[in-house]
Amino acid sequence: MKKRVNFLSIILKRGAQGFTLLEVMVTLTILGFILLMVFGVFRLGVSAWEKGDSTRDESQRIRMVPQMIIQQIKSVVPYKIKTEKAEGDYLAFEGKSRSLKLVSALPIRAGRPEGLVYAVYEFKEGGKEGGRLILYEQRVLNRDFFSDPPKEELGVALLEGIAEVRFEYYREEDAEKNRTAEWVGEWNAKEEKELPKALKLTITPAGGKTEKEKSPLTLLTPIPANRFEEVRTVAPGVGRRAIRMRLPGRGN
DSSP: OHHHHHHHHHHHHHHHHOOOHHHHHHHHHHHHHHHHHHHHHHHHHHHHHHHHHHHHHHHHHHHHHHHHHHHHHHTBOOOEEOOOSTTOOEESOEEOSSEEEEEESOOSSSSSOOSOEEEEEEEEOOSTTOEEEEEEEEEOOSTTTTTSOOOGGGEEEEEEEEEEEEEEEEEOOBTTTTBOOEEESOEEHHHHSSOOSEEEEEEEESSOOSHHHHSOEEEEEEOTTSOOOEEEEEOTTSTTOEEEEEOTTOOO
C-alpha cells in the first residue's frame, strides 16, 4: 500500500512539474499503437461480417435465379420457323451442353408478359473467379431471329462465379426408331422434329471453400409442350382449304 501511494505521488508530482517532450512522444506513440490495433481488429470483424453476408446473398442468388430459368424453360413454346429452304419449317429450339436457344411465353427481364420471347443462354468461362451465365432475351418480331446471333447489348449476367453450367435433355424411348430413353448433351430440333421431354440444369459454383459451397445445384423440369400435332380442319366458307392448328402435348 505504501509503494502504491509513493508511486501515485510521484506521478502527481511529475504531472505538476510537467512532462518532457520525449515522454510525451513515447506516450503518444504507445497510444497510437493501441488505437491502431483496436481499429485493425474492428475492421477485420467488419470485413468478416461483410464477406459472410455477401457469401450468403450469392448463395441465395445461385438458388433463386435457376428457379427463374427453369420456369422460363418450362413455359417453352413449340414455335415453328417458316423457311423456304429445302429443309422445310423447323422448331425454334437448339440445345447444347453449355448453351440453349428457345422461344418461351414467360420473359425473365420484362416486368410483365409482352408476348413470346426469344431467349438465348450462354455460359462464358472466366478466370479464377469463375465464369458467367449470360441471358439474351428479345421479343419474337421477325422470322429470321433464330438464325441471327444475339445482340451483345441485350446480354445480362444472371449468375457469376460459376465453374460449370451443363444443360441435359431427355429423349424418350422409341421402339420404332430402336432407341432407349436417355439423357443427351445436345438436342437438334431440326432432326428430332420435337422438343425434349424434360430438361436438366446443373450449376457448379466456383471458389467454394466448404463441400456445401462446392456442391453442384441440379434442377429438373418437364417440358409440357414437347410435341405438337398439326390437325387439318375445314373452315366454313373456304371450301377444302385446310387450317393448320398446333396442339401441344401430342405426338406427330
